[in-house]
Amino acid sequence: MNNKYLEAFCNAISDEGVVKRTCFSLLYDTSITHYTPYLESEIMENLLLLPSEKKDDYINFAIDKINKTPLRYTNKNILDKWLVKYNVDLSTFPKFSNEDLTAVLKTYYSGHLFNTHKEQHYILDIQIDFFCYAAMLEAEKIITFLENKRIINTVSTEHLNQNDTLKIKWIGKPSQLGFIISNLAHLGYIEPPLKKDGEINYSQFANMVLGTFEADTTNNTLEKYLNLDSEKGQETLRKFNSKDFSIPNIREVS
Incomplete structure (x- = not known):
């Protein structure tokens, strides 16, 4: 299982101190949000590869890892004072119409000549808050x-579990199920699974029938009843013939 982008994403949203080396606006595009689409693709790929019973464990693992990042539970009101100061609406985050705020968020803490230490700390303070919120x-x-x-x-x-339990209940005998289904196959109503030599694969056929019908029998027993040339198949055939049982070929009723 690949967690390359999960690791990169968690690292990218964990270190607000990185704003000292650059600026919030650049970090937002190249770091904070950069890994999101890659991580979503990674999650999808991992889920496709995992069996159903393991998917929930993986999802819990990923959520737990993200929840443990230091800024995960940042106060959602952390930007309120800045929104009031610059008279902007949070709904436009992170692109604001206020040019002064935009300029502040694009200002590099390192390499920029500040008039006072207060101005320098102001830039760092606001950019860290925006980083934490993002x-x-x-x-x-x-x-x-x-x-x-x-x-x-x-x-x-x-849905899969429901499909596993939704079967037609067969209340007749297993021999009768095998005989009738086999007849439907021989008469063209059902396409049975075939072996490479073109003969019916009765083992696979029995498995498919039991996937559709709830019957009190085993795959091995039903296989013998489906094969009308077997001893069990012949025995059932004689019983049905004695009662003049007959299903017309599909071509006769088409």
């Missing part, structure tokens, strides 16, 4: 993505 949002986005995959997997598993 990291929290991306973490929530991936966790929501994972939870949605869990729901899809649960529904798919329940």
